[in-house]
Amino acid sequence: MSDQLDNQVNQVEPCPVTSTEQIPLTSEITQVVVTPVTTPTIKVPVVLAEPTLQIVVEADIPLSPAATEIKRVKKNVFLNQVKLVPVAFARIAGTDFFRVTRAKLFVAGHIRKNIEYASAACNGALQDRIADVDFSGFTDLTFPQTVGGPSPILGISEFAEANFLNETTQMDARLDKAFFQNLVKYNEQPFGELVAANFFELDFSPVMAAPEGTFDTLREKIVLELTVKVLQVQQIRLGAGSTVITPVLTGLTPPAVDPPVIHPTNPSNSC
Numbered sequence: 001m002s003d004q005l006d007n008q009v010n011q012v013e014p015c016p017v018t019s020t021e022q023i024p025l026t027s028e029i030t031q032v033v034v035t036p037v038t039t040p041t042i043k044v045p046v047v048l049a050e051p052t053l054q055i056v057v058e059a060d061i062p063l064s065p066a067a068t069e070i071k072r073v074k075k076n077v078f079l080n081q082v083k084l085v086p087v088a089f090a091r092i093a094g095t096d097f098f099r100v101t102r103a104k105l106f107v108a109g110h111i112r113k114n115i116e117y118a119s120a121a122c123n124g125a126l127q128d129r130i131a132d133v134d135f136s137g138f139t140d141l142t143f144p145q146t147v148g149g150p151s152p153i154l155g156i157s158e159f160a161e162a163n164f165l166n167e168t169t170q171m172d173a174r175l176d177k178a179f180f181q182n183l184v185k186y187n188e189q190p191f192g193e194l195v196a197a198n199f200f201e202l203d204f205s206p207v208m209a210a211p212e213g214t215f216d217t218l219r220e221k222i223v224l225e226l227t228v229k230v231l232q233v234q235q236i237r238l239g240a241g242s243t244v245i246t247p248v249l250t251g252l253t254p255p256a257v258d259p260p261v262i263h264p265t266n267p268s269n270s271c
Helices: 002-010
Strands: 041-049 052-067 069-091 097-118 127-142 153-155 158-165 173-183 191-204 215-237
Touching (some): 052 097, 052 127, 069 215, 127 215
Antiparallel strands (some): 041 215
């Protein structure tokens, strides 16, 4: 019997596949020509502001089937708009462009909640409920946000008209003759980016349920601290002393600190 099994094992055919042996390629360093540029001008997105907005929302979410216990709630933010509306300007000296000194920032979107809960069944499967909670609002922004920082830059379009006198009578206007000048400046539109969302949430049933009882409505009160970037593509002249900026976002996790230095115990005091 053992010999028969050994023969069957030995007769199993392998499963080969077609393979191609790769040909080694040569590799050489590409030579480059360096042209010194002391202060190059580049066009890049510039961070104008990075505010943290506090958004407070309240909503009732129906649950079907009814729940006996909330197991887990996972949340994410989706933004529909981050729009900057300038309301105050200051002319850039020597140009016909303006820096925005004050603006309204409109923000709208929704919080996507994924709620996992247990139903009244003794051995039932976990239920899943997805709900989108809308929010919208605005905040005031002043520029620059820091001393010497950037501001939105806008060029205002202009329209001019010149009218003429009747050259025959010199007493009335020529309604059939006019000169028009129209200057249109096309600006880079400020835009927004999502940076972080910090949720503080209280979920409960509006009507207290008895132990092992059920409830079919979940009332939620959410405080959302939403951090966004407001940017605009601008021309920047690079120079010495450039730095990398990292936002400081407070949360439950404390910032990392260096471990304390532990000095060795004096050997003369040891037991």
